Amino acid sequence: MAEITEVPSPFCGIGTDDLTIQVDGVRLKVVKNGCTVNTPAFEQAITDIRPRVDGKEVGLDVAVTKAAALLKETNQPVIGGCATDVNGMRALLALADRSGAVVDNMSFTGARNNFLALQDSGWMNTTLAEVKNRCDLLLVVGVDLEGFSPRFFERYLWNEESMFLEDTGKREVIYLGKAPSGNASTSPSGQKASVFECANEDLPDVVAVLRALVKGNPIRVDSVSGIAVADLQAIADKLLAACYSVVTWAAGALAYAQAELTVQTISEMIKDINNQNTRSSGLPLGGKEGDQTANQVCGWTTGYPARTRFSSGYPEYDPFLNDTNLLLANGEADALVWVQAFDAKAVPPVTSLPTIVLGRSGMTFAKEPDVFIPVGTPGIDHAGHAYRMDSVVAIRLKKLRESGLPSTFDVLNAIEQAL
Amino acid sequence: MLIKLTGGAVYDPASGIDGAKQDIYIQDGRIVDQPVGDFKVDKECDLTGKVVMSGAIDMHTHIGGGKGNIARILLPEDHRADPVARTDITRSGCGHAMPSTFVTGYRYAEMGYTAGFEPAVLPVNARQAHMEMADIPILDKGGYVLMGSDDYLLRMLTAKKDQKAINDYVAWTMQAAKAIGVKVVNPGGISAFKFNQRKLDLDEQNSHYGVTPRDILRVLATAVKELGITHPLHVHGCNLGVPGNVDTTLDTIQGIGGLPMHLTHIQFHSYGTEGDFKFSSGAAAIAEAVNKNKNITIDVGQILFGQTVTASGDNMRQHANHKHASPNKWVTMDIECDAGCGVVPFKYKDKNFVNALQWAIGLETFLLVDDPWRIFLTTDHPNGAPFTSYPHLIRLLMDRSFRNEVLSTIHPEAQKMTTLASIEREYSLQEIAIMTRAGAARLIGLQDRGGLGAGNWADITVYTDNADRQKMFEKPDYVFKDGELVVVDGKVIHTKWGTTHVVKPDWDASVEKDLQKYFDRFMTMKLGNFKISDDEITEDGRGSLTVHPLKGDVA
Incomplete structure (x- = not known):
């Protein structure tokens, strides 16, 4: 059992970085400076490790190939959630650029x-x-x-x-x-x-x-x-x-x-x-679960915050029309990619469209997505960077345990390569 | 692979070559001597009739960090007018005033630039600066860390800590932020604004600390010198944009007592109060002082007409400037007891008297400073104009009749207030190469960059000689980065990742004892989480660090 000090949190938005966390295998326990937001977010247990395609457990390579195949068939994918770290957003935007997707952070309407x-x-x-x-x-x-x-x-x-x-x-x-x-x-x-x-x-x-x-x-x-x-x-x-x-x-x-x-x-x-x-x-x-991170990285990559589409071959920002829920409701999208590396409860909107989910381990679905890839949580399963509420300070997230879960970056990058 | 560039006219001030025909050999990314004995050239480019320079280096350009990203997010309408589509080898993005990171890299490379340096890296925002610059392809990059309004330094000055302690703190900050230089912006003024002071003259005290800008400049310039940092203290002086600030600037030059000092975007600090509009050119006095004081270097911060956005650490002056915002929206921030920023969109108009005279003042400065090794070609991108206007600026410097043609179109009262029409000087190709290559590399302390002699990295730009210097400089025939051909006929054909240039001055480990206490008492991060580690730059597999020697190091 190890104890890690000065742990920064990507969950509370105010950049607390004084948590002490006990690591027992893949089990985490906040032993100092926890709070009602951070403690459950850090302590949530890992359940899924293996990706699923059509509800059946498969290897990561199979899931990635399937995800790429689904995306190849689409004309207007939308990438929602966008809750990840800086590197995850980099890969997400690269994939969106290549596939002509809409990028929409789940907190953008607020x-x-x-x-x-x-x-x-x-x-x-x-x-x-x-x-x-x-x-x-x-x-x-x-x-x-x-x-x-x-x-x-x-x-x-x-x-x-x-x-x-x-x-x-x-x-x-x-x-x-x-x-x-x-x-x-x-x-x-x-x-x-x-x-x-x-x-x-x-x-x-x-x-x-x-x-x-x-x-x-x-x-x-x-x-x-x-x-x-x-x-x-x-x-x-x-x-x-x-x-x-x-x-x-x-x-x-x-x-x-x-x-x-x-x-x-x-x-x-x-x-x-x-x-x-x-x-x-x-x-x-703000600054919770990658909202500022999404907007900052999208900002320097495209010039616009994270409600931007790439369907014309270049970024186009529309804070109203590029809303995931609106696109799904109006039948303007033909596939959904949902990226949520922080919160297993933040599930994708229910849709009949082909759906690919990169989610925190433990995510449960009303309707099983075509592809589900459990990914590591930045600041727990891998190192990374996240912006806190003021959009000035990017905190350096630590890797706390060896879970074997891939990062958002690794998975999205692999999907992009497979396209 | 051995590449031979044959028969071009080489302008390499670092080796003293001024237009001589010369072959250049490239191997493993570097320029090499012609191999002895039998050798096979794998690829040859015939450069007969071409002009060859090393890759250009922008020593002051806002390409990474929070205020730039605020500027981006502030101006969707500007981006919409200049969308950049993806290609098989390049990413999409936006251009004009504050381009997206990828487009920044492509457009710089397409003008023959191979390196750019962010001059205002806030220690607390340094991660962002490096992360943004990590997403700028092709270019090498680096940053000057911003100090002088950070409460830690001001507390040290109030407590009369000795120079050695300040040196340690400066060195520690440079390493924590991964910097190659030190910058100060409105010395102490960013802090003073937080105490509700709205102006701060060179000898005016910060109301809380009792410290003056002059004190701050002296200790920081001394620290930079004593630590052996090649790049002199990079100074954005007091009273930016204020009529009459030429006196402050002259006083700043005198007051530094011979210490090396770089005065940046000096155009914005060269204003007199003469004439009907109480606004006049101080360029002649500034140029005279620069010519006389060999410890001083400057870059101009030329303004060019059109829409841009100003992004500065100087929240005090930017707050005052918000009255000129066009369009009328602007941001200032107080930042982490560390610094601040202000972002104000500007539209410089040739028919506006002040803007027209600002334009003339910048050009007067370029033309009246004798030594091209001590003056640098900048627009303070994006503050005076976007970097994409450099070819136009080069034409203004190299072509007197073109310059006078433009001069005749600006506000008539401004024409009367400038001596520009009477200045005959035209910059030579060699002088342009000094300002944008050899001089910049020397000023920053870049080893093996900015020259075409054997041993240098093969950052090389090839132009077709053209009497229209704007056309010539906006579309190089070839650009090589680290020996790889990245641009042909002004278009990116291949991308790669540049390195991050830093220095690593030593500091006494005991400096962290006080810093630790300070962070725990007053800051919002732990000291250990504040410092940027090397792997944050390199772990993505694209970035790398290049550490340059300090003065006094044995190479």
């Missing part, structure tokens, strides 16, 4: 709220170490932050020391929209976060009023979506009085139509604050 705002007006953002050392006011919009990343507060807000704050316990936390599910946001000295609840669908109005107040525009109502304008005024005043406020949101949690406009309003508000002689920054949450 992430699109950020990309549309970014590509229309931009933003001023920050990263986790700046939060840890500078943030004196954290405004959380529309997300249960500790549910999203259980260790966020412990690691980045209630850290004992910071370089630029005398007492990290005096930081202020304000929730707008969704209320926190627990007490992680309560400071070590017992100071609770202020919570101004509203339905997430009402955030467009609430955030618009907050931005107007930040700009000093008059508001002629007393309350908006159940929140008193006086309370929003107090938040605006605090944002303008803080030295380094941080506003955080999770694009995927803003699950309503045109939520990109909410992201845009938040981002423009942050710019407004920076024009009033103080600093403020955005901190979009």
Whole structure:
């Protein structure tokens, strides 16, 4: 039995890299610094080792040959999931380029709220170490932050020391929209976060009023979506009085139509604050299971984020039309490749089309795919790289055990070679 | 295999050859002397009437790292206008202002370039820089690690740590980030912006640390020199783009006290405040200072008219510049108590007075600096213009009548504010070869690159001589990379992977004791997870590391 320290996680999005993990053969046990997201993700047992074709166990070479044969027969394959490491995405994009596929990361519909705002007006953002050392006011919009990343507060807000704050316990936390599910946001000295609840669908109005107040525009109502304008005024005043406020949101949690406009309003508000002689920054949450990795690698390989098609021979980005579910529903695709190396529960959408799945060992299906190849999980079965939420830091994932499971890169590369 | 390139006119400043007809032999990827005795040539290229240079080296081009990828993702409309289809041997992608990685490699090679160096590798983002550059085919690459606004260094300066301790930290950072040089961007200014300072002059203190840009420049330039790093401290100075910054730049040159220093994209730092619009050229004063101070090297950062995107570590100045964003969307980031970045799309217009004068200032600088070994041809890709505009820029430098023709079309007030029309100089082929080959290799400290003498790697570009220098330089007849023919008639015919150039200066192991504590207290990663290992560059089977000697090393 071995114990591996300083293990980085690709699961929680906030780049925790202080886990201690016991390795007993292929069994893993998180013995230090686990959390409700990371511990089950690391500890999930290996079940399948062997690939299957039509439900029958076969060798990897047979599965690869079959996958290549299926792809040769297609005119418009779509590669969904796209949840893997940097090298896995490299191979995925090479295969898509060769086969004229659509590439679509499974979290893109949520992430699109950020990309549309970014590509229309931009933003001023920050990263986790700046939060840890500078943030004196954290405004959380529309997300249960500790549910999203259980260790966020412990690691980045209630850290004992910071370089630029005398007492990290005096930081202020304000929730707008969704209320926190627990007490992680309560400071070590017992100071609770202020919570101004509203339905997430009402955030467009609430955030618009907050931005107007930040700009000093008059508001002629007393309350908006159940929140008193006086309370929003107090938040605006605090944002303008803080030295380094941080506003955080999770694009995927803003699950309503045109939520990109909410992201845009938040981002423009942050710019407004920076024009009033103080600093403020955005901190979009994400980085789980390869979402930022997919967008980053697709970004440098094609110029576009990971909802891009290659059917014309060159990359074409469309954040709406290249949606896997839409393509399947409209009969615009004729094969599905599903790549999910992190999460056995993230199964492909059910379809009657020929389906090839590269999935984490243990994935179960309502309908057995034509080809299923269990692949190793980056950061457990093989080394690799994954981006955390800020898209700046690529963490170096470690190999923890000898499982014999191939990497996404190895399998997709072999399929591409076989084409 | 022995390849013979026969009868070309060779421009090889590294060997002092200026257009002489000479045969070149290639074996096992390197240039060799003509074999003695009987020998068989496996492949011969008749280069009669052709011009032969070594592969060009771009010593300052933003080709790898986070801000470049933000620039890509920010501009889908720019990509849509320049889609690049896949072929049997090349990958698809996009071009124009900030091309995809694969297209970056192809288009550089198709212009005769065989190496490019990313000048702003943030230590915390160095993995990304190397991963992106690992996906750039054909080219060799390398990076200068960005320091000077990192809180660790600023804390050291406040704590009055001695130069030896700073040297150790610089060496450690270079190895952790796999760099070949050290860059500083708006020294201390990126940090100051996080404390809400909106400008920082050379002698202005960072409000938290009490440290000035001048202090930072001095300790970093000293560290680079004492560590024996060949490439001088690579400096993006204070006050980028601010009218009147020519004085800051001159003061920076004087203040470095004779230490080697490279001032990058100096065009953006050469502005006076004269004239009706309070914006004038400081190029003559800058050129005079460069000519006088032999410790100084520069690259120009020429702007050329059209749409591009600016991507810089200088979040302070980029935030100020966002008012000029075109289209109006922009990004700044504060990054990991390490650095920052700012991405602002720009459309330089010849009918805009400021843009027109910026164009003239860059060209004045090229033409007024005497020594081509100390000035380098850059557009600060993509900040002044995309790298694909180099052939046009070369024509502006080599062809006075063409230059004056363009000059006559720019904003009339800008024409009055530049001496360009009166400058007669035209660059020679040999001078172009110095700026883009031999000089660049010497400046970066690349062993066995940038020359055509025996022993050099066979990175070779062959052009057809043409009075239209733009046509000549945009479409080489042949390009060899490490002895392999990769481009014919300006098109990639074969791809391969280049190497990553680094240096490995020594550091005292005790430096990690303090760093360990700092990482555990204030950073978000473990020290051990921060450092990039060699196998991260090489494990995919495509990448390799080439370690260059330090000054004082016995080769």
